[in-house]
Amino acid sequence: MSRRGWQEVQDELIGRINDGAWPPGTLLPAETALAVELGVARTTVNRALRGLAESGLVDRKRKAGTVVAEHPPARAVLTIPVIRKEVEGQGKTWRHHLLLREAAPAPAPISARLHLPARAPMLHLVALHLADKRPFLLEDRWLNLAALPEAEDVDFHATSPNEWLLAHVPYTTGDLSISAEPAGEDTADLLAAPEGAALLTLDRATWNDGRAITAVRLTYAPGYKMRAAL
Amino acid sequence: MSRRGWQEVQDELIGRINDGAWPPGTLLPAETALAVELGVARTTVNRALRGLAESGLVDRKRKAGTVVAEHPPARAVLTIPVIRKEVEGQGKTWRHHLLLREAAPAPAPISARLHLPARAPMLHLVALHLADKRPFLLEDRWLNLAALPEAEDVDFHATSPNEWLLAHVPYTTGDLSISAEPAGEDTADLLAAPEGAALLTLDRATWNDGRAITAVRLTYAPGYKMRAAL
DNA sequence: CAGAAGAATATGTGCATACATAATCATGGG
DNA sequence: CCCATGATTATGTATGCACATATTCTTCTG
Numbered sequence A, B: 001m002s003r004r005g006w007q008e009v010q011d012e013l014i015g016r017i018n019d020g021a022w023p024p025g026t027l028l029p030a031e032t033a034l035a036v037e038l039g040v041a042r043t044t045v046n047r048a049l050r051g052l053a054e055s056g057l058v059d060r061k062r063k064a065g066t067v068v069a070e071h072p073p074a075r076a077v078l079t080i081p082v083i084r085k086e087v088e089g090q091g092k093t094w095r096h097h098l099l100l101r102e103a104a105p106a107p108a109p110i111s112a113r114l115h116l117p118a119r120a121p122m123l124h125l126v127a128l129h130l131a132d133k134r135p136f137l138l139e140d141r142w143l144n145l146a147a148l149p150e151a152e153d154v155d156f157h158a159t160s161p162n163e164w165l166l167a168h169v170p171y172t173t174g175d176l177s178i179s180a181e182p183a184g185e186d187t188a189d190l191l192a193a194p195e196g197a198a199l200l201t202l203d204r205a206t207w208n209d210g211r212a213i214t215a216v217r218l219t220y221a222p223g224y225k226m227r228a229a230l
Numbered sequence C: 001c002a003g004a005a006g007a008a009t010a011t012g013t014g015c016a017t018a019c020a021t022a023a024t025c026a027t028g029g030g
Numbered sequence D: 001c002c003c004a005t006g007a008t009t010a011t012g013t014a015t016g017c018a019c020a021t022a023t024t025c026t027t028c029t030g
Helices: A005-018 A031-038 A042-054 A083-089 A108-113 A149-153 A161-168 A185-190 B005-018 B031-038 B042-054 B083-089 B108-113 B149-153 B161-168 B185-191
Strands: A058-061 A065-068 A074-080 A094-105 A121-131 A134-144 A173-182 A198-208 A211-220 A225-229 B058-061 B065-068 B074-080 B094-105 B121-131 B134-144 B173-182 B198-208 B211-220 B225-229
Touching: A005 A031, A005 A042, A031 A042, A042 A058, A083 A094, A083 A121, A083 A134, A083 A161, A121 A161, A134 A161, A134 A185, A173 B173, A198 B198, B005 B031, B005 B042, B031 B042, B042 B058, B083 B094, B083 B121, B083 B134, B083 B161, B121 B161, B134 B161, B134 B185, B161 B211
Parallel strands: none
Antiparallel strands: A058 A065, A074 A225, A074 B074, A094 A121, A121 A134, A134 A211, A173 A198, A173 B198, A173 B225, A198 A211, A198 B173, A225 B173, B058 B065, B074 B225, B094 B121, B121 B134, B134 B211, B173 B198, B198 B211
16 A cells, blocks of 8 residues: 555555544554554654654654644744845845944843843844835844854945844744734834834844844835745 | 764754854765764764755755755744634633624635635635633634535534634645734724724635635734744 | 552664665767 | 766665663552
């Protein structure tokens, strides 16, 4: 029945879950048993099950075995590209204006979010990104100078903060919060939106190897949609 | 230097990318070479590299080799739980009201989004979800009756459409679009928000094994923030 | 009978090997 | 010189084996 690969095995298992043969809560056979039944090596079954566990369809615990999840959460992978790439991907011309560049101690909400001591020395950058000369998004960023002293000497007119960071600290972890916010007076003005307009807003904090790097708020112009694959 | 496992190998590789030893665009050594250098089996290097490829840090192609990505996009994993679970996770009481239940042909935008013929027979459901008796989110759903004829006989007063679907078709694929929308008159009323308020809105289309299942729009009450891990 | 010590077991991972597959690269014919 | 074709090569994956590790289950002891 099997012949080809772990994908085939995975499809078979998904099928059994979806058609009700293994309803939520079912303890399913051990890897070794499945391997024998499907005529493949245990490694192959393991690969298939690992995938299902990653996507949340099953829960696995050593010795306890593999159980079909009761409430499999939907997982969507958001891909947040470099801003320039995103604009150019729409066939538009990208530009950016640096509106503010100021070394300043971190205000309380920022230092708290990054788990830094109050008033840690930071670089505050505000940049407006344009697509075909129309406002696209506002980048309001606080950069931790202790982690990135080089930033002090960078010309952010030439390279956007967004892009400079990615080139310098490509691999980061962090968290993200997505919300809809009404446009404040200044923001409305910069994004050419009516005051109070609904704006998609991303708040992001970034660490690298345990060191706080940056906190940023991205405010998109009205009408922007973020897409993700499930 | 190595000793334990693919994670250690992965950390080592991430380190070399992050500290500039392998800048973006670099073609890195073949798996076999890395395996020898790090004193592990190729399988282990492969595991580490596969992880990096999944998170977008490197691009891999057969024969061509592994290249450090030029613009590693940030990837965030959004976990969208069952609505009831989410509300209860905040320590609040969940309830829902079914506001509309109507069999009707799909309007054009819905059938287009699901790649179905125009006016395909569907079930239109609107439900308001409450957290501690306060409006939490509005669920506006179109269900493909051809794929799920059982839905015709379900009492959606007892089980929310959201939850019924998850129990019936646990594993689905689809796409998701996230935006900020101003509250329309009806929506504002139902969510107890001022008209024009900024509301986080999710639009989702769902397939199972190539068959269109449902299209849904979730409109959250003001102030809602969606969180994700990077 | 409670609680600690130990056996049993399912998953997690590493390794060596083999073959599959997709690109690329080199080669030779027109 | 161009292009088709086949050789080369890096990744992709399967397999059998071994051992690690986290739990659970069992049993022994006070």
